[in-house]
Amino acid sequence: MTKNIFIIGAGRSTPSLIKYLVDCSIEENFKLKIGDKDFSFLPSELSKHNRVKTIFFDVCDVSQRELEIEKSDLVISMLPAHLHLKVAKDCVKFQKPMVTASYVSQEIRDLHPEAIQKGVLLLNEIGLDPGLDHMSAMKVIDEIKAKGGIVKGFKSFCGGLVAPESDTNPWKYKFTWNPRNVVLAGQGVAKFVEEGEYKYISYHQLFKRTLSLRVLDYGTFEAYANRDSLSYRTIYQLEDIPTLFRGTLRRPGYSEAWDLFVQMGLTDDSYEMNVKGMTYNTFFTSFLNLEDRSIKECLKADFGTSDQVIEKIEWLGIFEDNNVELTQASPAQVLQNLLEEKWNLEIDDKDMIVMQHQFTYELQGEHHELHSSLVFIGVDQIQTAMAITVGLPLAIAAKLILKGQITAVGVHVPVTKEMYQPILAELESLGIRFIEEDILKV
């Protein structure tokens, strides 16, 4: 019997998801309907495939939404996170499973009892991060627990970077995902636990307090703390773990340079400046107390800026008289505007996803350290590593739900063996594979 999959959203992260489902559509007897207002990110071999139908879809049109959800067998929502709720409610109402890559909101969590009662699964956080991180971490945690070990420490790192062959600027970074999120990353406070003590890192310390790590044979990375590590104690059932830390990966040197922008206030998004007629040079110096000094002298004296950082910001063209070409904008928007010019992926560039979990655990009186690492490089500018690692877990989960191999009901994230085992196995067959290294410590 034909299974109808309704995919809401056809943006940048959908081609890999759709390609996977198209590729298995004959064997599994899937038909795909994709609803959006813009299909420009979708390659024509997918949008014109005979098992694919694209429709103009407005999620806020209640009657269209209800009609399409009722006609489908499963819904994949690729909408911005705040729009999932409308879809989720209809999915519960019409008893259709829903799959998303977004963090579960409290409103969606509140649908749990009703979803159970209706026998419907709402599966969230099944992309890359959140998603693949949950599954790969829970696999190791369950294995350690199964052999009688006690997890004492868990540090987990993830980053969307450029592949080594595309690593061509002094920042060793290009935008492979939402630029605005990169510019605003880390605002607020980072919380974690270390040897049983709560630790807080304010935004203005965040990029100074990086950790260094090596991942497989891809060299050295640095990590700054994510905002919320604490909630993972509950999600991963590690309530009493003494050390739990999550961080974001960059190549060494990035954080020191980014920190200058943070210290100067260039990442502030809370007010607008009048930047009409400003150049990047005058924008930059409006945050400095230059007196009679050159910009470099001022940075070195007032911010302790190193030559490596000067090189990076000079490369951005900040000392040049190029026009900002905005009128009213927050400092963060001006900075983003500049970075979007400089950190764009070239047509031949490939991106790279790097993830590493570091566990410490005790087993029969001995201390172990286990690293589980993934590096995945994109195919091209459409099948990016980001799109593939977000899209494939979603697609595989959808397939397994429709085949009756995932049977949970209610609101879930993929932390149970029933989910992570078959999904990780299939991802591995597709080349998304974690390498585990277990070291006995003396």
Next chain:
Amino acid sequence: MTKNIFIIGAGRSTPSLIKYLVDCSIEENFKLKIGDKDFSFLPSELSKHNRVKTIFFDVCDVSQRELEIEKSDLVISMLPAHLHLKVAKDCVKFQKPMVTASYVSQEIRDLHPEAIQKGVLLLNEIGLDPGLDHMSAMKVIDEIKAKGGIVKGFKSFCGGLVAPESDTNPWKYKFTWNPRNVVLAGQGVAKFVEEGEYKYISYHQLFKRTLSLRVLDYGTFEAYANRDSLSYRTIYQLEDIPTLFRGTLRRPGYSEAWDLFVQMGLTDDSYEMNVKGMTYNTFFTSFLNLEDRSIKECLKADFGTSDQVIEKIEWLGIFEDNNVELTQASPAQVLQNLLEEKWNLEIDDKDMIVMQHQFTYELQGEHHELHSSLVFIGVDQIQTAMAITVGLPLAIAAKLILKGQITAVGVHVPVTKEMYQPILAELESLGIRFIEEDILKV
């Protein structure tokens, strides 16, 4: 004929205001009615004076509010700023002049046409800062303009500090006003103009970029920038002035030490920590990456903290194991809790208000610099310098309005000669006197 003054609010800043009006109540034939729920800040010789009546008053009780305002000849609102609007609307309705020491909100500004039509004056920003700063600055600005000079620069500084004889701790600071405002001071961004260029100082640079100045024979002070200097261009009719800066005064060394708290994130009020069972020592170290170092070693290495700053924070007891005695609190609340213990005014302490305006102007081709400075020391813990310098401008303005010597109608701040001239003259007779020094620059 008796004039009935209705004063709403009997808090910490009212005794000086009320004393002035009581002292002239027989000569001017004033009767005072004071409405509040708590009169504990009011000395009994004032509350029991035969020209004073205190009533239990709830500003949100519409019928009581309307009744009392209608029966009065003038209303002085000492309410928190967000409550003035209700009073202002009734004052317009019943054609009663109103006086406040608060910044004019947009909602009150919007009453201007109606107030003019009803022939009512709503006079705001007539305390210390805002208030005395407006009047003393406008006097100089008008004088420079009157003799044909052009104002090229205006820097204005104000601080509430302790008198030299009460300056007994290494911070050279004690709370003489709302502690919460002191802890949160400067959050956001400071904007000003300097030699025709817009300048922005982010919160994390604010306490590093201080100016140094001397005021009369009271020694040296340092100033950090206030958030909004730009709006004063309009208020003072200095639209095209190349340099305009407003700052807050502290004694030298304060800002460098406070900056450590800012950099560590201890002034963050945006999230709550679980501080149950914490000592100030563990609270402090939860923001540090101690590793195997002592707190002092960590501060010196990671924050470049000087010995002078170490001395100041050590004096606060931050390295000791005293209990925080809170359960859930933001870092800023914990810090405030500690400072309220340490920076409290002793019974014999006196406070001190310091204000300085620095003008540069051109006159007949010559460059002048003019400083106008005020230092005012409080009498005791009730008649503080803060309460006197806030209360007397309010009280004098109220008297002059009732005597018909201030005749403006509409919504105003005291920047016109009609207002500032008689008020400054009377303040001078009461010992609140600006010293002017004009220097011809070569």
